[in-house]
Amino acid sequence: MSRKKRFHCLTVLGIFFFISLSAWGVEVVDDAGRIVKLKMPAKRIISLAPYLTEILFAAGAGSALVGTVNYSDYPKQALQIPRVGNYDSFDAERILALKPDLVVAWQSGNPTVQVERLRNLGLTIYLGEPRVFEDVPSNLERLGELTGTARTAQQAATAFRQRYTRLQHRYASRPMVSVFYEIWNQPLMTVNGEHLISRMMQLCGGRNVFAELAPLAPVIDLEAVLKADPEAIIASGMNEKSPEWLEDWRQYPLLRAVRGNNLFFIPPDLMQRNGPRILEGAEQVCQNLEQVRTRRAKH
DSSP: OOHHHHHHHHHHHHHHHHHHHHHHOEEEEOTTSOEEEESSOOSSEEESSHHHHHHHHHTTOGGGEEEBOTTOOSSGGGGGSOBOEETTEEOHHHHHHTOOSEEEEETTTSOHHHHHHHHHTTOOEEEEOOOSTTHHHHHHHHHHHHHTOHHHHHHHHHHHHHHHHHHHHHHTTSOOEEEEEESEETTEEOOOTTSHHHHHHHHTTEEETTTTOSSSSOBOOHHHHHHHOOSEEEEOOSSSSOOHHHHGGGGOTTSHHHHTTOEEEOOGGGTSSOSTTHHHHHHHHHHHHHHHHHHHHTO
16 A cells, blocks of 8 residues: 555544544543533543542543642642632633633532533533542543543552552451541531541441431531540541641540540541542551550550
8 A cells, every 4th residue: 555545544544533533422420420421532621629630630631620729739730720719619700711621520519509500601510529439430430531531540540449459458357446537626527427538437447426417527516526435536627737626635534535545637638638549548547546456455
């Protein structure tokens, strides 16, 4: 075959591929159960939560991000992305001006009215809401499909699953430890059993003392904690330093967590962002609960 004919065939194949991709498009189901369709993989993406920004970078789509919200600071390249507001209040006009072909939103964290406004303005919305560990690699894979980075996303998803399986095997049969996870002190907030943080406790052989409450992040009172009498208290606060209010529990020396010196701090980025780094937080939870078991054995 001559060079000219070979070039002609490759050109025809390229056109055919383009037409086929345009006709078939890209289609996934998001965490809200909605079908998300794109004619072509997304090249201009806006993320409306820091953890979704992390997932997009891990999926290989970080370079396609044209907008995100405040506190999207991981990986460090995310700091260079223009801001469109906060996760709980963002600027629709600024988002429209960036001309995204995909907006990745947080189902339970972003205001529903604002997200639906974006949808009504014609933007394609993908809603993410990891509630169990498997949801993290699943989001990686689906966003990889939508952004044309499926190979990178699959590699990240496989690595996550392997690491998770190792933790399961290591801690599946460890003695149970009752745990109170403190999101904040005023108001006093925790998580219920449906939250991914509660799944982290379970992974490590922990029992969330407030698992049965209905809200995902319920407000409770001091008396409820004292009555539950957890053997460990884990808190995260707002930054990389342990919050002062974690030490406030020492005012209650009869509390088992205080008697056993089982007050633990884990950085919030590793606990409260439902992205790939959640397993780093889980490993710290597991290590903390092992300390509880060791101290328990000595008494």
